[in-house]
Amino acid sequence: xxxxxxxxxxxxxxxxxxxxxxxxxxxxxxxxxxxxxxxxxxxxxxxxxxxxxxxxxxxxxxxxxxxxxxxxxxxxxxxxxxxxxxxxxxxxxxxxxxxxxxxxxxxxxxxxxxxxxxxxxxxxxxxxxxxxxxxxxxxxxxxxxxxxxxxxxxxxxxxxxxxxxxxxxxxxxxxxxxxxxxxxxxxxxxxxxxxxxxxxxxxxxxxxxxxxxxxxxxxxxxxxxxxxxxxxxxxxxxxxxxxxxxxxxxxxxxxxxxxxxxxxxxxxxxxxxxxxxxxxxxxxxxxxxxxxxxxxxxxxxxxxxxxxxxxxxxxxxxxxxxxxxxxxxxxxxxxxxxxxxxxxxxxxxxxxxxx
Amino acid sequence: xxxxxxxxxxxxxxxxxxxxxxxxxxxxxxxxxxxxxxxxxxxxxxxxxxxxxxxxxxxxxxxxxxxxxxxxxxxxxxxxxxxxxxxxxxxxxxxxxxxxxxxxxxxxxxxxxxxxxxxxxxxxxxxxxxxxxxxxxxxxxxxxxxxxxxxxxxxxxxxxxxxxxxxxxxxxxxxxxxxxxxxxxxxxxxxxxxxxxxxxxxxxxxxxxxxxxxxxxxxxxxxxxxxxxxxxxxxxxxxxxxxxxxxxxxxxxxxxxxxxxxxxxxxxxxxxxxxxxxxxxxxxxxxxxxxxxxxxxxxxxxxxxxxxxxx
Numbered sequence: 001x002x003x004x005x006x007x008x009x010x011x012x013x014x015x016x017x018x019x020x021x022x023x024x025x026x027x028x029x030x031x032x033x034x035x036x037x038x039x040x041x042x043x044x045x046x047x048x049x050x051x052x053x054x055x056x057x058x059x060x061x062x063x064x065x066x067x068x069x070x071x072x073x074x075x076x077x078x079x080x081x082x083x084x085x086x087x088x089x090x091x092x093x094x095x096x097x098x099x100x101x102x103x104x105x106x107x108x109x110x111x112x113x114x115x116x117x118x119x120x121x122x123x124x125x126x127x128x129x130x131x132x133x134x135x136x137x138x139x140x141x142x143x144x145x146x147x148x149x150x151x152x153x154x155x156x157x158x159x160x161x162x163x164x165x166x167x168x169x170x171x172x173x174x175x176x177x178x179x180x181x182x183x184x185x186x187x188x189x190x191x192x193x194x195x196x197x198x199x200x201x202x203x204x205x206x207x208x209x210x211x212x213x214x215x216x217x218x219x220x221x222x223x224x225x226x227x228x229x230x231x232x233x234x235x236x237x238x239x240x241x242x243x244x245x246x247x248x249x250x251x252x253x254x255x256x257x258x259x260x261x262x263x264x265x266x267x268x269x270x271x272x273x274x275x276x277x278x279x280x281x282x283x284x285x286x287x288x289x290x291x292x293x294x295x296x297x298x299x300x301x302x303x304x305x306x307x308x309x310x311x312x313x314x315x316x317x318x319x320x321x322x323x324x325x326x327x328x329x330x331x332x333x334x335x336x337x338x339x340x341x342x343x344x345x346x347x348x349x350x351x352x353x354x355x
Numbered sequence: 356x357x358x359x360x361x362x363x364x365x366x367x368x369x370x371x372x373x374x375x376x377x378x379x380x381x382x383x384x385x386x387x388x389x390x391x392x393x394x395x396x397x398x399x400x401x402x403x404x405x406x407x408x409x410x411x412x413x414x415x416x417x418x419x420x421x422x423x424x425x426x427x428x429x430x431x432x433x434x435x436x437x438x439x440x441x442x443x444x445x446x447x448x449x450x451x452x453x454x455x456x457x458x459x460x461x462x463x464x465x466x467x468x469x470x471x472x473x474x475x476x477x478x479x480x481x482x483x484x485x486x487x488x489x490x491x492x493x494x495x496x497x498x499x500x501x502x503x504x505x506x507x508x509x510x511x512x513x514x515x516x517x518x519x520x521x522x523x524x525x526x527x528x529x530x531x532x533x534x535x536x537x538x539x540x541x542x543x544x545x546x547x548x549x550x551x552x553x554x555x556x557x558x559x560x561x562x563x564x565x566x567x568x569x570x571x572x573x574x575x576x577x578x579x580x581x582x583x584x585x586x587x588x589x590x591x592x593x594x595x596x597x598x599x600x601x602x603x604x605x606x607x608x609x610x611x612x613x614x615x616x617x618x619x620x621x622x623x624x625x626x627x628x629x630x631x632x633x634x635x636x637x638x639x640x641x642x643x644x645x646x647x648x649x650x651x652x653x654x655x656x657x658x659x660x661x662x663x664x665x666x
Contacts, residue, residue: 030504037505042517049521160593160645162600165620165638168627176628293510297601311513312605315520327517334510 031339036088038331043087046324048080096325101317106325109310114329115200116186117299117306121291123203123226128233128291129284133273135234136241140249141268151238158235163294167228167301174224182220184303191217225302229294233287240283244276251275278349285341289334296330394658401654407647415463422457427612429453436630447632449623455636458614462637465615466644469530469599470592476534478588481541482580486572488542489549500546507539512598519607526609529602533595544587548580582659590652593645600641616641 054070075083090096096106139151174180182188187195187202191214197205203222206215248254249272257267299308307326314322366374373390377383396402414421423443429435429452439447439455446455488499511533518532519525552558553576561575602608603617611618616637623634 033501034505034508037502038509041509041514045517045521049518156646156649157642160597160642160649162597162604162617162620162638162641164601164604165634165641168620168624168634169631169638172627172631289510293512296513296516297604300605311516315516315605315607318520320520323517323520327513330510330513334513335508338508 097321099322100319124229127230132234132237136238139242140245155235164297248272282341289337404650418460424454424457426461462614477537481538485542485545489546511536529608592648
């Protein structure tokens with residue numbers, strides 16, 4: 001029996017199972033502490049940072065007994081750890097309080113606006129990945145060439161430009177001057193009442209209902225903010241692709257493949273890219289999470305009725321429940337994608353599993 | 356004849372710097388700096404980045420002299436929304452008749468302030484957390500790193516947004532919020548560096564001489580973490596500027612009439628279709644400065660760590 005065999009044997013038997021259990025347990029601890037951390041931070045922001053949250057709600061001219069009653073209703077007279085306990089319980093049941101601005105429960109509002117943000121971030125990531133990966137591969141293969149320099153400059157500008165400013169300029173150019181795209185918003189007012197969304201993902205709904213004119217209108221609305229987010233994701237993805245590909249192309253198996261006489265296209269796109277694909281998936285997942293966050297400023301510019309616009313509107317109206325609820329949801333999804341990409345990495349790359 | 360003799364006896368400055376056998380600690384240090392500088396200055400883009408930032412500091416220092424007009428007081432009567440190139444107003448004026456160029460020049464001070472304060476708050480916090488965590492090990496390490504990972508997993512902009520919303524808008528609170536969200540990567544880097552030094556002979560030697568853990572971390576580990584930390588902070592600067600500008604754009608950063616670049620874009624937004632320059636000019640300023648930081652950071656990384664160069 002070789003060493004390798006005994007190792008696989010151990011993997012299959014008890015030792016492996018307990019190692020797997022340990023990994024799972026560690027992962028579970030990570031998930032729980034990270035989410036508890038998120039709750040602790042939003043709790044801290046909402047309850048501890050303002051000098052008196054009750055005053056923040058009723059205003060400083062309210063009579064003393066009103067302030068006292070609100071304090072009691074909010075549970076502010078309880079010790080801090082009890083308040084936090086109640087806060088966690090409420091958050092777990094999706095109770096983030098009521099929005100002052102819309103008078104709806106914050107969770108209801110978020111459910112209504114979140115699909116718009118997901119849709120935008122998905123379109124952005126698709127654009128970023130479909131363009132960013134080939135550009136990164138090109139830059140790595142033609143290292144030091146003009147093409148490499150151009151990709152690098154595109155990326156550098158993406159890292160350095162304020163997204164809201166680029167969005168404003170794009171609106172002036174593509175909407176006001178060229179009239180290629182529709183005005184800010186998600187759907188034309190003509191269709192707003194004739195079109196009944198089912199899932200909340202309008203593009204999907206319109207396609208399923210075969211309303212092609214609506215789909216075209218939706219496309220004209222999403223293309224500009226989607227491309228803008230796509231550009232930022234492209235900057236990140238192309239840079240990482242280049243670095244992964246350079247790493248792969250310097251490996252010995254590439255030399256072996258060349259020696260076998262495989263075509264350069266085959267070596268690059270099948271052999272090297274396949275090995276770079278595992279970290280790339282993580283990068284794409286991370287950029288997706290980043291776009292969810294980046295949507296806050298983009299949505300403000302393009303009047304995109306998503307979670308970002310909801311948060312900024314609430315900010316302007318000092319609606320802290322809504323701001324914190326939105327922050328919590330974006331935070332939770334962001335953390336979730338982070339953790340998932342970690343798991344995905346382990347599943348897809350067998351080399352990380354044995355340890 | 357005498358010239359040849361001169362050369363053979365006293366080395367040129369360059370030879371002195373590159374000497375294999377430095378005679379003093381100062382010579383060795385200067386020599387190392389010279390090598391780094393040579394590597395850095397080969398990279399033309401990096402030098403351009405450095406030039407941009409030197410320009411920024413210069414402009415901020417001499418804003419009073421350079422600015423042709425007042426940054427906060429405009430001529431409401433005769434010079435509202437003038438296009439760029441109008442006599443006396445190189446970049447045009449905004450809706451309150453204020454010279455945009457002057458506002459940009461003064462605004463560079465705010466940008467530098469944000470960047471500087473965030474760096475001197477976040478970097479030391481990260482450095483302390485990272486070195487203590489790495490040197491102490493055990494449960495201290497476990498707890499501190501768990502905390503770092505939690506903060507690392509948060510979306511930075513949204514968290515900063517909520518924090519400023521609770522603290523109240525203002526440039527001080529924006530700086531604080533950005534600093535709170537920026538320290539975790541520094542802690543990670545400092546810890547990784549500390550782990551590589553922790554078991555080295557020279558630390559064992561200092562320990563034998565009776566140095567306290569406090570002394571070891573402060574005088575023998577922290578200085579060694581500085582260079583990689585500087586690179587990371589420089590690379591983060593662009594992100595910090597963009598976050599600050601984003602907060603300013605949402606009205607959460609510097610308040611009017613302060614000429615903060617992000618807030619200037621926000622106030623120009625209303626006229627974007629007809630008077631595009633009001634919003635466009637501050638954006639160019641932000642773009643140029645953060646590009647400068649990115650170029651400088653890339654150049655520093657390549658110069659200090661040739662392994663990573665070009666990757």
